[in-house]
Amino acid sequence: MKHNRGGATSKQEIRHQYRIRLNILLLAPMLALFAFTAVGAWGADAKRGAELYQQCIRCHQAGQGAEHRIGPHLNGIFGRRAGSVKDFQYSRALKDAGSNGLVWTEQTLDAFLTSPANTVPLTRMSFEGMQAAEDRSDLLSWLRTFSGSLADVPVAQPTSTPAQYGLDPKILLVQGDPQYGAYLASECTTCHRIDGVDAGIPSITSWPVDDFVITLQAYKNGKRVHPTMQMIATRLSDEEIASLAAYFRNLNN
């Protein structure tokens, strides 16, 4: 049985919570071993980490003035309980993981970055994972700079801007009709789950309107490449894109 979300709060979720705990339990000793060799901040290359971090910036901000975007801001993440930053709409999976004791440390972040979906099943984070231990170590070393004093860190990079994709900034001023968006969205939900779970196709719920608009517009003008998404975006008008953005922004999972 794959889907039975209406009736089954119970088994599916308990199973997932169990899997979270199990995964963390299993990973902890393994990672302790790793810590000597790969994961230590010592020896890690934060400069290289800053380059790897470019994979994260479409969704996350870190640095001075960082805000929640598609994902929560990453300032002060080390030592923080998972799913605990105010005002960010986390997946229930991540909130539950936090309630069950998941705290972000070098070890747990390393496990999560290896495979978000295996570490916290049903997370909304759409990232297939970083396989090389050295990459994770370097990335975490860079991220750690945002968990101390923020006085010396750079200003947060924007997640995406119209200019990055050669788009007219005016597209962000277009007003969308969430009700029209609800109808248009039915075309999206054949592939993108409305509960925001990424089961192989990215989560698109609760995104900031600007990020949503820029992403679809970038598919539309071909600066972002994916045959299905380019085909879908090409026939959406600016108003329709804004309507979809408004609808998905307010989906409460």
Added chain:
Amino acid sequence: MKLNRRQLLTSAVTVSAALSAPAVLGQSRPRVVVVGGGAGGATAARYIAKDSEGAIDVTLIDSSKAYYSCFFSNLVIGGFRDFDSIGHSYGALASTHGINVVHDWAVGVDAGARTVALAGGGSLSYDRLILSPGIDFKPGSVTGWDQSRQNLMPHAYKAGSQTQLLRAQVEAMPAGGTYCMVAPPNPYRCPPGPYERISMVAHVLKQKNPTAKILIVDPKQKFSKQALFEDGWKRHYAGMVERIWPEFGAQEIEVRPDSMEVVIDGEATKVDVCNVIPAQMAGRIAEAAGITNDAGWAPVVPHTMQSRMDENIHVLGDAAQQGDMPKSGFSANSQAKVCAMAVRGALSGSDVFPARFSNTCWSLIETDDGIKVGATYNATDEKIAKIDGFISQVGETAELRKATYEESLGWYEAISADMFG
């Protein structure tokens, strides 16, 4: 596939309520009856019930308590998924969305009285009827085969026990044996389906029975994603797959289930498994409702998916003759949303927006070698018309093919939730 007790109870209660007092309930709320709980019917029922927030009374009729999706059933044959993983219950449609789920056969439609007759003896009245019955097989299309022979020569073109039977037969083939597929003529459900199935059978045989042969007898000159499949068969299953097309005798085909023979161009060949996928037509209830054409399909108005012969009846998915969309679960799901919007507009005055449709069909050739084809469509007065499309290319990187396969897994989860969640 498990139904828990609460879901069974919920369905049982709603069934008896629906059957005992249709007239009384019918006075207060507009009534929609949906026949067929697949990608078209389940989606339409769910969207009407969900978006009308109780203002429309929705009844869904399907003879099965469990739905097994045709999409991904080839992956069960190939051993990439277990059978249970393509099974779904109607529990949440009843418990979350308040849909009356009736497990019975719809056997007749009285268009004048606007009632649907059930095999169990009851009858349900409707303001709008949505037929999404899928396909039935055209009698006599393959000489020597009819549905009474389907256990000897399975079609496995409606998922369920036929899927399991074909899988078991492939696994039990003698060393060096022959699997034969009699492929269907156009139009039929899931254009790449027979050829994905060939790939899945080849995948099983390559591991368990590498000297076995696969023979496709195909009444069509060309088929969906042909270059992609043929390239894949050459790369993964060299020398295993042979296809015979019309000039070489595949036009007139006879099968002999008792002796497990296939007669091609007058010559009988003994085979070990014979997968007969006959010519197709709309599910029988469409004909019973009097809305099919000579070809056996139900023509529809693209803007609303209403039958061209009866404006109170909508037809979705494989049974509909609509224009350019392929007969697929994705298409049916897409059409269902247009239909749901039109039905709500007509019965409760909600907003109606211009119809828009899309489809994507993924196929798996071998482990992590996925391909896809897709298109967008809009409604013209004449037909559902293709706007734009794409298809995977021969020579793509292994990485991209793997990503395409993984995307299909995500799609399966999402469309399942969109139908039954």
